[in-house]
Amino acid sequence: MEQEQSQQTPLVDFGNRIKQAFFPTQEADDDRGRMRTVLNSLILHLHPTKVVKRSLSLTYTWGLGGLSALLVVILAFTGILLTKYYTPSPDQAYYDIINLQSNVVFGELIRNVHHWSANLMIITTVLHLLRVFFTGAYRLPRAFNWVLGIIMLVLVLGANFTGYLLPWDQLAFWAITVATSVVSYIPIIGPEMSRMLLGGPEVGTATLLNFYSLHIGVIPIAMVILMSFHFWRVRKDGGITVARKVNEDIVEKPEKLTTLPNLVNKEVAFGLVWIAILLAFSMLVPAPLEEIANPMISPNPAKAAWYFLGLQELILHFHPIFGAVLIPGTALVLLVFLPFYDFSTQNEGIYFRSKRGRWLTGIAVLSSLILTPLWIVLDEYFLNWSNWLPDWPSIITTGVIPVAFILLGIVTLSEVIHWIFEINTEERVMFLVTFFFTALIVLTLTGIFFRGPGMALYLPWNMPVVTGH
Amino acid sequence: MTQNSKITNGSRTEKEAVSRRDFLKIALKTAGTIVALEVGGVALSYFQPRAGSGGFGGVITVGLVDDFPLNSVTPITQGRFYLSRLGDGGFLAIYQRCTHLGCTVPWDQAKQKFVCPCHSAEYDDTGEMLSPPAPRSLDLFAITIEDNHVLVDTSQPLTRDHYDSSQVVYA
């Protein structure tokens, strides 16, 4: 082949050849060229070459899946930096964190970004799940991606949980003690599972090492594999669902735009804004660090991490087998099977399914906002089955009986709504999921703001000040 | 199966219940299952806690019998338990770990009770549970009394549902 006569100096040619190795596609100035760029780039090819114009609207996805993915990247990056100054041993871990915060340039900022990104990630994945649920985007063919998503949500919680122990302060030590005790209530395999997690009978050296390897090895690797799978499935399922207005028919051939620059530019801008928000927040609000872990003294109150306080609230009301195992376990299993029960895709892409669906969602939120606090107060101060039936085992008095009453109440409520509005299956599913999710929020807020010393209920403005131990 | 063997031709006869292909399929699945079980078993035993991290310690000599007044509860920090001496002179070594979810229960001198800071379970000076959410009474460690010395074996907590007088050790 005839070598093209170059006008450039040899050095520039040399540079151009290197550039070509990394960016084989010329900078495109037409749509075909831009589509080719997307196809040929490893990162960009997670996207299709063209996207439905409507799916670009921020108010449909709220960018929540993308933000979760961005957070994974930020967490990996800051996490690797943190390992440079951290030793996973009870004698060292706490002092390493202190040293990182006081003696290392930008050390505290890096810890804060890691901490707040991890917390934000729980919020964004849960909101992403809700967005997928309320737009009906989880039915076949997307049901598999829904299940993958739930596994990822569990992994996100697992990553936060294992990371929580690493600073080895009082918060960490007791939150993990309580949580691993919860595990030991799982029938048959529980005690053994708890012992393996802990690497012994109590939280100690082996526990810290176990959690460290889970936190920086097992969970991140699983997460990357599942995320790749998740994104690939979004493509295989024909891209994300197309947003629709209430009563609008499915558009057969929706208008499409090229991914580059329409989607990519939006994503970059969105990502940069969130990085700025995270940095600003992390400069202003330090990640908490309590006193060094002391196995002799449990702080009062000993609260779990905020995202587990809904669960902790359940444990305060029910026998642990119900509060920690059966209720959350059933909820998770039902969530996994939801798309196979509520499977009609008629209203896919419409927020809250229909006009009536919007009303139902509102009613579900409202009734849960009233009934859940009412039940918390009733159970705390008035219902006392274990005193009324002193000879019955606690699993009956604080488990079977209250759960039966609550189930009865919810079935009644759902039947009343059915009778008034003549709702169909999908509307009933939406009503119940909304009701339970709101209840979870109420329980979590109760745990955060209303529980004080001895785990008694207080109004936030009357909360006794707990002094150091 | 019969259908399968009808389709196959050649030397095979109608009587053959399992075709070559079926046999290989079954053999591979069986082998795969065995390998999975083996790997699972090996993994389970690999993830067992390390040897030597089983208990907190051996036998601790806490002191002389008369060091402990009647109706007193004394924390023994290095053994992670309380030595409770009842009104009749009997001893109980009560593990400090709440049976609910594992918090350390402090002895409240004023209330004469153990009150758990985590979810407010209460226990009396024998470790007997007084209020939920505790599912059972506090665990014990075995006590022996030799030459007027109180010895407590802290290697293994002993679980019990309720207090009864046979658990008390006398000098």
Ligand code: HEM
């Ligand atoms: C690590 C956490 C996760 C990441 C990084 C992630 C990422 C993404 C991204 C980028 C999309 C494209 C559309 C969008 O941004 O909304 C998406 C779609 C989707 N996600 Fe996730 N996701 C995560 C967790 C979840 C969870 C917890 C669920 C639900 C259980 C879920 C279910 C789905 C489904 C069904 C779709 C398709 C939605 C549609 O077609 O409209 N994902 N995910």
Ligand code: FES
């Ligand atoms: S851990 Fe003691 S009451 Fe829950």
